[in-house]
Amino acid sequence: MSTEALSPRHSPWTIDSRTVVFGAVGAALYAVLGLFSFLIPGTQSVTVRPAFALVPFFGKRFGVITGFFVGFVGNVVIDLIQGAGLIWWNWSVANGLVGAFAALIFTAIPPISSETLRHVVTALGAFAATALGLLFTITDLWILGIDFNTFLFLNYLPALLANGIAVVILAPALDAAWEPLAKRAGL
Template identity: 75%
Template sequence: MSAESAGATAPREPLFAISSRTVVFGAVGAALYAVLGLFSFVIPGTQNVTVRPAFALVPFFGKRFGIIAGFFVGFVGNAIIDLIQGSGLTYWNWSVANGLVGAFAGLIFAYIPPITGEALRLVVTALGSLLATALGLLFVITDIWLQGISFETFLTLNYGPVLLANGIAVVVLTPALDAIWEPLSKRTGR
C-alpha cells in the first residue's frame, strides 16, 4: 500500500481549482446533505438548533474533494434544507457557516501528510473534522447583529449546542464515511 493511497489527503490539484470533479462531487454532496439533512430534530431549549447527523457529509466532502466542493456541499445543502423546511433564506449566515466547515475541512486535510495507519487516519479524520466544525460554525456569531441576541445567548443557545450536536456527528460519522470511501478511492486511484 502506498503512502499516497493510504492517506488520500494530499491535494491532487491546486487548492482553489474548480474542475468537473469538484462540480460533480459538490453537487452530489449538496443533494445528499439536503435530502438526508431533513432527518433532524430541534434541541429543546435552544434557538432552533437542530441535531443533523447528515452534517458529517460536510467535512467528509471537504476532506475528500477539496475546499470548493466542501464549501458548496455545506452552503448549498443547508440552504436547500432551510428552503424545504420553510425558513427560506432567513438564516443565510448558518448556510455560510456550514459552507465554511466544508472549506476548513478541505484546507485542514490538504496540509496533513498522508497517514498509513488506518486507526490513526480515522482519529485524525475525527479531530480534523471537529476542528473544521468548531472554526466554521464560529461564523454564526453574526446572529448577535442579525438576530439581536447577546453574546451569552450566542454561546449558550446557538454555538454551544450546535457545536456539541454536530461535533458528535462528525467525530463518529465522518471517520465512518471515510473508512467506507477509502477502499473505493484506492480502486479508482484517487
C-alpha cells in the same frame, strides 16, 4: 490504503468537472439526508443533523470549493424545503465554511500510514473544522440582536455539540468506506 485525502494531482482549490460533480452530489445528499434531523429543546432552533458529517468529509476528500459548496448549498436547500427560506443565511455560510476549513486542515496534515491514527485524525480534524466554521454564526449577534451569552449557550455550543458528535463518529466512518471505492474508481 491511501494515506491522504486529496491525491497529489489535485489542489484543494481546483475547480474542474470533478469539483462540480462531487459538489452537486454532496449538496444533494446533504440536502436530502439533512431533512432527517430533530430540534434540540431549549435552544434557538438548533438541530441534530447526522448528515452534517458529509460536509467535512466532502471537504477533506474533494477540496475547499467542493466542501464549501456542499455545506452552503446543502443547508440552503434544507432550509428552503423546511420552509425557513433564507432567513438563516449566515448558518448556511457557516456550514460552507466547515467544508472549506476541513479541506484546508486535511491538506496541511502529512500522510498517515496507520489506519487507526488516520481515523482519529479525521475525527479531530472534522471537529476542528466544525468549531471554526460555526464561529461565523456569531453574526447572530447583529442579525438577531441577541447578546453574547445567548449566542454562546443557546446557539453556538449546542450546534457545536450536536454537529461535533455527528462528525467525530460519522466522518471517519464515511472516510473509511470511501477508501476502497476511491481506489477501485481510480479517484
